[in-house]
Amino acid sequence: xxxxxxxxxxxxxxxxxxxxxxxxxxxxxxxxxxxxxxxxxxxxxxxxxxxxxxxxxxxxxxxxxxxxxxxxxxxxxxxxxxxxxxxxxxxxxxxxxxxxxxxxxxxxxxxxxxxxxxxxxxxxxxxxxxxxxxxxxxxxxxxxxxxxxxxxxxxxxxxxxxxxxxxxxxxxxxxxxxxxxxxxxxxxxxxxxxxxxxxxxxxxxxxxxxxxxxxxxxxxxxxxxxxxxxxxxxxxxxxxxxxxxxxxxxxxxxxxxxxxxxxxxxxxxxxxxxxxxxxxxxxxxxxxxxxxxxxxxxxxxxxxxxxxxxxxxxxxxxxxxxxxxxxxxxxxxxxxxxxxxxxxxxxxxxxxxxxxxxxxxxxxxxxxx
Amino acid sequence: xxxxxxxxxxxxxxxxxxxxxxxxxxxxxxxxxxxxxxxxxxxxxxxxxxxxxxxxxxxxxxxxxxxxxxxxxxxxxxxxxxxxxxxxxxxxxxxxxxxxxxxxxxxxxxxxxxxxxxxxxxxxxxxxxxxxxxxxxxxxxxxxxxxxxxxxxxxxxxxxxxxxxxxxxxxxxxxxxxxxxxxxxxxxxxxxxxxxxxxxxxxxxxxxxxxxxxxxxxxxxxxxxxxxxxxxxxxxxxxxxxxxxxxxxxxxxxxxxxxxxxxx
Numbered sequence: 363x364x365x366x367x368x369x370x371x372x373x374x375x376x377x378x379x380x381x382x383x384x385x386x387x388x389x390x391x392x393x394x395x396x397x398x399x400x401x402x403x404x405x406x407x408x409x410x411x412x413x414x415x416x417x418x419x420x421x422x423x424x425x426x427x428x429x430x431x432x433x434x435x436x437x438x439x440x441x442x443x444x445x446x447x448x449x450x451x452x453x454x455x456x457x458x459x460x461x462x463x464x465x466x467x468x469x470x471x472x473x474x475x476x477x478x479x480x481x482x483x484x485x486x487x488x489x490x491x492x493x494x495x496x497x498x499x500x501x502x503x504x505x506x507x508x509x510x511x512x513x514x515x516x517x518x519x520x521x522x523x524x525x526x527x528x529x530x531x532x533x534x535x536x537x538x539x540x541x542x543x544x545x546x547x548x549x550x551x552x553x554x555x556x557x558x559x560x561x562x563x564x565x566x567x568x569x570x571x572x573x574x575x576x577x578x579x580x581x582x583x584x585x586x587x588x589x590x591x592x593x594x595x596x597x598x599x600x601x602x603x604x605x606x607x608x609x610x611x612x613x614x615x616x617x618x619x620x621x622x623x624x625x626x627x628x629x630x631x632x633x634x635x636x637x638x639x640x641x642x643x644x645x646x647x648x649x650x651x652x653x654x655x656x657x658x659x660x661x662x663x664x665x666x667x668x669x670x671x672x673x674x675x676x677x678x679x680x681x682x683x684x685x686x687x688x689x690x691x692x693x694x695x696x697x698x699x700x701x702x703x704x705x706x707x708x709x710x711x712x713x714x715x716x717x718x719x720x721x722x723x724x725x726x727x728x729x730x731x
Numbered sequence: 732x733x734x735x736x737x738x739x740x741x742x743x744x745x746x747x748x749x750x751x752x753x754x755x756x757x758x759x760x761x762x763x764x765x766x767x768x769x770x771x772x773x774x775x776x777x778x779x780x781x782x783x784x785x786x787x788x789x790x791x792x793x794x795x796x797x798x799x800x801x802x803x804x805x806x807x808x809x810x811x812x813x814x815x816x817x818x819x820x821x822x823x824x825x826x827x828x829x830x831x832x833x834x835x836x837x838x839x840x841x842x843x844x845x846x847x848x849x850x851x852x853x854x855x856x857x858x859x860x861x862x863x864x865x866x867x868x869x870x871x872x873x874x875x876x877x878x879x880x881x882x883x884x885x886x887x888x889x890x891x892x893x894x895x896x897x898x899x900x901x902x903x904x905x906x907x908x909x910x911x912x913x914x915x916x917x918x919x920x921x922x923x924x925x926x927x928x929x930x931x932x933x934x935x936x937x938x939x940x941x942x943x944x945x946x947x948x949x950x951x952x953x954x955x956x957x958x959x960x961x962x963x964x965x966x967x968x969x970x971x972x973x974x975x976x977x978x979x980x981x982x983x984x985x986x987x988x989x990x991x992x993x994x995x
Binding site: 418419420439440441442446447449450451453455456457466467470471514515518 | 893914
C-alpha cells in the first residue's frame with residue numbers, strides 16, 4: 363500500500379459539471395485523507411450528489427480531474443474503479459437474497475466460491491446480521507436493508523466508499539443508532555468514507571472533515587468543531603444553526619479585536635483570532651446556546667450585552683427556544699436564545715419581560731462572504 | 732334487510748352478465764355432444780365427434796401449424812418488443828415521442844387494411860414467400876408493439892439505480908442486463924408472451940390474406956369447414972378444447988402466483 367501522507371485517497375482538481383442550464387459543480391478542489399470520514403454537506407440541489415456520482419464514474423466531468431489513490435480515473439468506467447457507492451435508496455436487488463446481494467460484486471470479480479462464502483459470512487457478522495442470509499430485501503427492516511447495502515459495497519474492500527445520504531429515509535431513532543454503527547464499522551474496516559448529506563447533525567457526528575457546499579462551490583472545508591464554532595460564511599452559519607446573524611461593517615480595535623457596526627443598530631465585539639482584515643468582514647454570527655439571559659436589572663459582565671424583550675418562548679424539551687426583541691434595534695432584530703428549561707422556570711421568564719442578554723467576544727464568530 | 736335486498740339484485744345482475752359472457756360457450760359445449768352433424772340442434776348424446784376429430788388429419792395438421800406459428804411469434808415478438816421498449820425508454824433521442832406513439836399503428840389500423848397492405852408488401856416489394864414465412868412475419872409485426880407497450884409500462888415502475896448499482900459493483904453492461912435488467916423485466920416479458928400467444932393463435936383476417944396455399948391455420952381451416960364441410964359439428968368440439976385449455980392454464984398460473992406470494 364502506498365503511503366497516503368503524500369498521496370490522497372481521493373483528490374478532485376478543478377472539477378466542473380454543467381447541465382443544460384445550470385452549473386452543478388463549479389471548479390471544486392478537495393482532498394480526502396486515507397482512512398477518514400469526509401462529509402460533503404449542503405442543501406439539496408447544491409451539487410453534492412453530482413460530485414459523488416462523478417467520483418463513482420456514473421457521471422462524467424466536463425472539466426477537471428478525479429484522482430483515486432493518486433491516479434487520474436476520468437476515463438475509467440465505473441465497474442473498474444476502486445470505489446463503491448451506497449445509494450440513497452439502497453438499490454438492493456429485489457430478486458436476490460441477502461447473501462446473493464452481498465456476493466454479487468465478488469462473483470463479478472470471479473472470486474473463488476469458498477472465499478465468497480467466507481467473506482459474506484464475515485460481513486454479516488460485522489453487520490450483526492448473521493442468520494439473514496436466505497431472506498429477500500423485502501423481508502427485512504429498513505435498518506437491516508441499510509446494513510446489507512453497506513455490506514454489499516464493503517465486502518469488495520474498496521479504496522473509498524461513497525455514501526449518498528443512506529440514512530435519510532430512516533426514522534430518527536434508527537438513524538441515530540446506525541450513525542454510531544457506521545462510525546464503528548468504519549473504524550473497524552479502516553476504509554475511507556465519502557459521505558454526502560444535507561443533515562448537519564449527521565455530518566457533525568460522523569465526520570473527520572466536513573466540506574460545506576453551496577451552489578456547486580465549496581464554502582469551507584474543516585473539522586466538524588471548526589465548522590460549527592467558526593463558520594466562515596453567513597450561509598454556513600445559518601446552515602449550522604447559528605441563527606443569530608448580524609450584517610454590517612467592521613472596524614479594528616486596538617487589542618486585535620474588531621467591532622461590527624451592525625445594520626440593526628447594536629455594536630458587536632468579536633475576538634479576531636485569525637486576524638482577518640477588517641475590510642473582508644461582512645458580519646458576525648452567534649450560536650443560540652452561547653448567549654446567556656438574565657433579568658433586566660442585572661449588571662453586564664460580557665463584552666456584548668443588550669437589553670431586550672421576550673417575544674416568544676417555545677418549549678423543546680432539552681431547551682426553551684426563546685426569541686428576544688432587541689430594544690435599541692432599528693429593524694426590530696430578534697435574537698434567538700436556547701435557554702435551560704430549569705433556569706427559565708426558576709427566574710420566571712415570560713413573554714413581555716425585559717431581560718439582559720450577553721455573550722463574550724470569543725462567542726462572536728466573524729463572517730466573510 | 733335493505734342491504735340483503737341490494738345483495739340479491741347484484742347477484743341477479745352478475746348472473747345475467749356472466750350468462751351473457753358464457754352463454755355461447757355453454758351452448759357450444761353442449762352441442763358438441765349432440766349427434767346432429769350440423770351441431771345446431773340437440774338430438775341425442777354422443778361423444779363420437781371427439782373421436783372423429785382426432786382422426787381427421789387435416790384438423791390436426793391445422794392445429795399443429797397454428798401452434799408452431801404462435802410459438803415462433805411469441806419468441807420473436809416478445810424479444811423484439813422487449814428490446815424496443817427498453818430502447819425507447821432508456822435512450823433519449825429526438826423523435827422518440829413520435830416513434831413511441833407510432834408503434835401503436837399496427838394495432839389501430841383496421842385489420843383488413845393491414846392485411847391487404849401486408850399482402851401487397853410481401854408479394855410486390857420485399858418478396859417474402861406466402862405461407863409460414865409471411866404468416867410469421869405478419870404476426871410478429873402486429874404482436875411486437877404489444878410487447879413494447881407492456882415493457883414500457885413496466886419500465887416506468889422499475890428503480891433504475893439498480894442497474895447503476897450493478898455497474899458500480901463491477902458488472903459490465905451485458906452482465907448487468909442478464910443479471911439485473913432481465914429479471915426486473917421478467918413480469919413484463921411473461922405477460923407479453925401470455926397475451927401474444929392467443930393473439931397469434933386466433934388471428935384470422937391477416938393470416939387469411941398472407942397464408943397462400945396449403946398453410947391453413949386452425950382459424951382458417953375452421954372457417955372453410957363452416958362453408959364446405961358436411962360435419963360442421965366438429966368445430967364445436969375443437970373450439971371447446973381451445974376454450975378449456977387456456978382457461979385451465981390461467982387458473983394454474985394464478986394459483987401458482989398465489990402460492991409464491993405466500994412463501995415470499
